[in-house]
Amino acid sequence: MKLLKGIVKIVLIGLLISKQMYAQELPSCCTDNIVSRAALLAQHDRETQQDSKFAPETQMILIQGGTFSMGSTRFPDAQIIRDVTISDFWIDATEVTNAQFARFVEATGYITVAERALNPQDFPGVNPDLLVPGSAVYSPTDAVNGFQNHLQWWQFVPSASWHHPEGPESNISGRENHPVVHVAYEDAEAYAKWTGKRLPTEAEWEYTARGGSDSNAEFYWGNDLKIDGKWQANIFQGTFPENNTKEDGYTHTAPVGAFPPNGYGLYDMSGNVWEWCSDFYQPSYDPMQTSDPTGPKSSYDPQEPRAIKRVQRGGSFLCNDQYCERYKAGARGKGEVNSTTNHIGFRCVSDVTTIQNRE
Numbered sequence: 001m002k003l004l005k006g007i008v009k010i011v012l013i014g015l016l017i018s019k020q021m022y023a024q025e026l027p028s029c030c031t032d033n034i035v036s037r038a039a040l041l042a043q044h045d046r047e048t049q050q051d052s053k054f055a056p057e058t059q060m061i062l063i064q065g066g067t068f069s070m071g072s073t074r075f076p077d078a079q080i081i082r083d084v085t086i087s088d089f090w091i092d093a094t095e096v097t098n099a100q101f102a103r104f105v106e107a108t109g110y111i112t113v114a115e116r117a118l119n120p121q122d123f124p125g126v127n128p129d130l131l132v133p134g135s136a137v138y139s140p141t142d143a144v145n146g147f148q149n150h151l152q153w154w155q156f157v158p159s160a161s162w163h164h165p166e167g168p169e170s171n172i173s174g175r176e177n178h179p180v181v182h183v184a185y186e187d188a189e190a191y192a193k194w195t196g197k198r199l200p201t202e203a204e205w206e207y208t209a210r211g212g213s214d215s216n217a218e219f220y221w222g223n224d225l226k227i228d229g230k231w232q233a234n235i236f237q238g239t240f241p242e243n244n245t246k247e248d249g250y251t252h253t254a255p256v257g258a259f260p261p262n263g264y265g266l267y268d269m270s271g272n273v274w275e276w277c278s279d280f281y282q283p284s285y286d287p288m289q290t291s292d293p294t295g296p297k298s299s300y301d302p303q304e305p306r307a308i309k310r311v312q313r314g315g316s317f318l319c320n321d322q323y324c325e326r327y328k329a330g331a332r333g334k335g336e337v338n339s340t341t342n343h344i345g346f347r348c349v350s351d352v353t354t355i356q357n358r359e
């Protein structure tokens, strides 16, 4: 009996202590376990704010606007070179990661372009059995014959997507901090909109990639590929495409921020993954667009005139001097808006007024 009384006493003391702690931690409306509607609404609002605003680990850098020389003599489609003025804006310090994109998908149920079945009407003459969800995966073979046909190292893999980067047997476990890949332009745009941001113009992108430097150096970090023997970007070493010697530590994507930041504190502006920009692609710059340029009204690529293409910037882990030098300063890339691969990602920007309105 004494033992039973002791147990009851301990339980009661425990309940009293927990009730005191509970009373201190929660507002009075909750202390009777009957939560008020106001408290529920406040909680919902907090959760919604967390869902729809910047992910906690997304660091943004405020870029002070200015005028810079945009373009490059090294790349015919990065001309004419002209002075461009950019307003202040915010930019993500890193490429958008798998973890960040996963939160977007969890919150919205969003299905990426690569995960959707293809409409046979959009592909007349193609066997409908081949029109399955999937994406292009870098799959080099040992028997590459020249660089003219890039299909030699790209393979369409059914069910490859942002969370199955190499196909259905693969996943992003352990790669949460790597850049998300296999995103089409509208996927990147949807993510940006969900976070209240937008995709950068290529002028904004190049202005920030230069890191505040006005030099005409070959690389965004200077004229030497390496600094003190260290690689400055995740690109390709070895014999492209089949023999990657991995001197920089990575054969595919690297975690964002694994390489040194530029003068603005931005990571991976060269290499790792290509980054979507909002401009339509055309093979030259409009000399009249010199103030916060947003690019042409439509796309035109002489190599594929019927494809709708947007600009991509910065190159990827597949860039090298043998095949693709477009990780270098001022270089441009281009992508058909629905074409996804495991070396294309993005980062977001925000207008200063957008940030001010949140505060």
Ligand SMILES: [Ca+2]
Pocket (backbone or CB within 6 Å): 234, 235, 236, 237, 246, 248, 249, 250, 251, 252, 317
């Ligand atoms: Ca590499």
Ligand SMILES: [Ca+2]
Pocket (backbone or CB within 6 Å): 095, 268, 269, 270, 271, 272, 273, 274, 275, 313, 314, 315
């Ligand atoms: Ca990049």
